[in-house]
Amino acid sequence: MELLTAIKGRRSIRKFKPDKVPKNLIREILNEAGWSPSWGNTQSWEFYILTGKTLDEFKEMSLEKPSTGLPPSPDVYMPENWLPAMKLRYVEVGKVVLSTLGIKREDKKSRDDYYRDMATLFGAPCLILACNSRDLAVEYPMLDIGIITQTICLLAHDKGLGTCIMAATVRYPDAIRKIAGIPDDKRIILGIALGYPDPDSPLNNIPRQRAEIDEFVHWTE
Ligand SMILES: Cc1cc2nc3c(=O)[nH]c(=O)nc-3n(C[C@H](O)[C@H](O)[C@H](O)COP(=O)(O)O)c2cc1C
Numbered sequence: 536m537e538l539l540t541a542i543k544g545r546r547s548i549r550k551f552k553p554d555k556v557p558k559n560l561i562r563e564i565l566n567e568a569g570w571s572p573s574w575g576n577t578q579s580w581e582f583y584i585l586t587g588k589t590l591d592e593f594k595e596m597s598l599e600k601p602s603t604g605l606p607p608s609p610d611v612y613m614p615e616n617w618l619p620a621m622k623l624r625y626v627e628v629g630k631v632v633l634s635t636l637g638i639k640r641e642d643k644k645s646r647d648d649y650y651r652d653m654a655t656l657f658g659a660p661c662l663i664l665a666c667n668s669r670d671l672a673v674e675y676p677m678l679d680i681g682i683i684t685q686t687i688c689l690l691a692h693d694k695g696l697g698t699c700i701m702a703a704t705v706r707y708p709d710a711i712r713k714i715a716g717i718p719d720d721k722r723i724i725l726g727i728a729l730g731y732p733d734p735d736s737p738l739n740n741i742p743r744q745r746a747e748i749d750e751f752v753h754w755t756e
Pocket residue numbers: 545546547548549628653699700701702703704725743
């Protein structure tokens with residue numbers, strides 16, 4: 536696939552078909568993504584792949600946890616404060632998703648159903664958890680994770696797969712550690728839901744906005 540087509544064509548997938556992704560294909564994607572740049576070529580990332588029974592357990596846990604009353608405690612702090620223009624965009628995505636599903640703001644039951652769908656990865660049969668060692672600094676290794684995450688998503692798209700990068704998947708890292716056998720000394724940074732997209736789902740066709748270039752580029756001469 537041509538690069539620009541891949542960059543513009545990749546989009547967050549929020550409805551997956553149940554079909555499993557062959558292990559070889561997941562290996563191929565991660566092997567190729569390993570060519571991503573990183574600080575001093577440190578390649579500080581690690582990935583845990585959840586499929587099958589492990590993923591079923593993960594999904595059960597994700598559905599149950601919110602009702603336990605225990606607050607989420609992600610390894611990576613979830614920021615509440617964004618600049619106003621950014622907050623607008625963030626709120627807008629939520630609104631577009633809910634209105635696409637025909638859900639009114641006051642309809643708590645339908646909103647909860649959507650969040651349950653999110654907890655179960657929109658039906659994805661695979662979750663890639665991006666992790667790194669707690670012995671590392673936070674900042675640059677986190678950039679490395681961001682860079683390889685985009686590479687994974689582009690490669691997946693190129694191979695006819697869909698992805699959704701999901702902070703929502705890593706809100707309960709201690710429970711995930713138990714389910715997936717991830718050692719305590721790893722930070723669980725983000726999850727990437729992976730699977731075959733349902734192309735007809737309205738959620739996979741929502742309009743997406745991007746800022747004009749002059750809103751985020753400053754020239755000096
Ligand atoms: C770090 C990160 C975390 C995200 N977490 C979630 C999430 O928990 N749930 C979700 O539906 N989308 C999540 N997204 C997807 C964004 O909402 C999405 O990338 C953004 O709206 C732009 O849309 P696009 O990916 O379709 O271009 C996340 C994206 C990033 C980069």
